[in-house]
Amino acid sequence: MKNILIIGSTGQIGSELALCLRSRYGNENVVVGYIKGAEPSGELLESGPAEEADITNASQIAATVKKYKIDTVYNMAALLSATAEAKPQMAWHIGLGGLFNVLEIARELKCAVFTPSSIGAFGHNTPKDKTPQDTVQRPQTMYGVTKVAGELLGDYYFKRFGVDTRSVRFPGLISHVAHPGGGTTDYAVEIYYAAVKGETFKCPLQAGTFMDMMYMPDALDAAIDLMEANPDRLVHRNSFNVTSMSIEPEMLCSAIREHIPDFKMEYCPDPVRQAIADSWPNSIDDTCAKEEWGWNPKYNLKSTTENMLEELKKKLSVNGL
Numbered sequence: 001m002k003n004i005l006i007i008g009s010t011g012q013i014g015s016e017l018a019l020c021l022r023s024r025y026g027n028e029n030v031v032v033g034y035i036k037g038a039e040p041s042g043e044l045l046e047s048g049p050a051e052e053a054d055i056t057n058a059s060q061i062a063a064t065v066k067k068y069k070i071d072t073v074y075n076m077a078a079l080l081s082a083t084a085e086a087k088p089q090m091a092w093h094i095g096l097g098g099l100f101n102v103l104e105i106a107r108e109l110k111c112a113v114f115t116p117s118s119i120g121a122f123g124h125n126t127p128k129d130k131t132p133q134d135t136v137q138r139p140q141t142m143y144g145v146t147k148v149a150g151e152l153l154g155d156y157y158f159k160r161f162g163v164d165t166r167s168v169r170f171p172g173l174i175s176h177v178a179h180p181g182g183g184t185t186d187y188a189v190e191i192y193y194a195a196v197k198g199e200t201f202k203c204p205l206q207a208g209t210f211m212d213m214m215y216m217p218d219a220l221d222a223a224i225d226l227m228e229a230n231p232d233r234l235v236h237r238n239s240f241n242v243t244s245m246s247i248e249p250e251m252l253c254s255a256i257r258e259h260i261p262d263f264k265m266e267y268c269p270d271p272v273r274q275a276i277a278d279s280w281p282n283s284i285d286d287t288c289a290k291e292e293w294g295w296n297p298k299y300n301l302k303s304t305t306e307n308m309l310e311e312l313k314k315k316l317s318v319n320g321l
């Protein structure tokens, strides 16, 4: 029997992960952790337990872990890359200070821990194409610094204390439930909203800026499948490269035009996001994830686009454009 706490459960990944885990392990066995100002609502609130669980407040997290006899923590709290550049001190406090709190609690109370890393853990001098699993990681953003340090800390707690830490390097995640907010890859979500609303999309990245992306259902499978994987097969732990597609803005625009032929996009590059994107890989190699725990994404650009447009049409016709 699993008892799971999700920290940061009202964010882009957490809000969908929580419902997915509840349908798998039972509603009562998945606690939705939130911070003040980002309280859960609707199905997330009504379908199971919810507790305030601020990652920077170790005693609050420990109390929740004890109260619900938690054995697995999904730590989804973080500032995304562009916001982290605007608020580097806060990014460190949440990303690294918060992770340290979680790992210490996991060590004392014997929990497994999932913490996402990112393609942001790579930098300018990392090989750009088919970036290997084990390679140079010298990012120059605070987001990247916290992600690399987080990977190392996860491996340290596994090797030194036997804490079952596991992680994937997520690419940009495309989804239609909760907005990402503050990421470099957010454009790949915003473009679909603009298309469905009939607006011209102002793209913050230049044409030809390739980055890896993934549709949310695959990202949820990645997190859950890795946490359920046989530990004997894991050569790596923190963190696995995972990807579904390597794309750039023109490719997204063309995929949308297959469904909405008069969709328009113009380029208005944001220098902060462009600089971050230029330091990230064009594509990463996820062979180790495939070999060690059977990673197998189901969505490509075509099927992601079909599903995103269908879901957003439903969502925006209910909520108004």
Ligand code: AKB
Binding pocket: 080, 081, 082, 117, 118, 119, 120, 170, 171, 172, 173, 180, 182, 183, 184, 185, 186
């Ligand atoms: C971001 O753009 O900051 C994130 C990421 C790729 O880690 N979506």
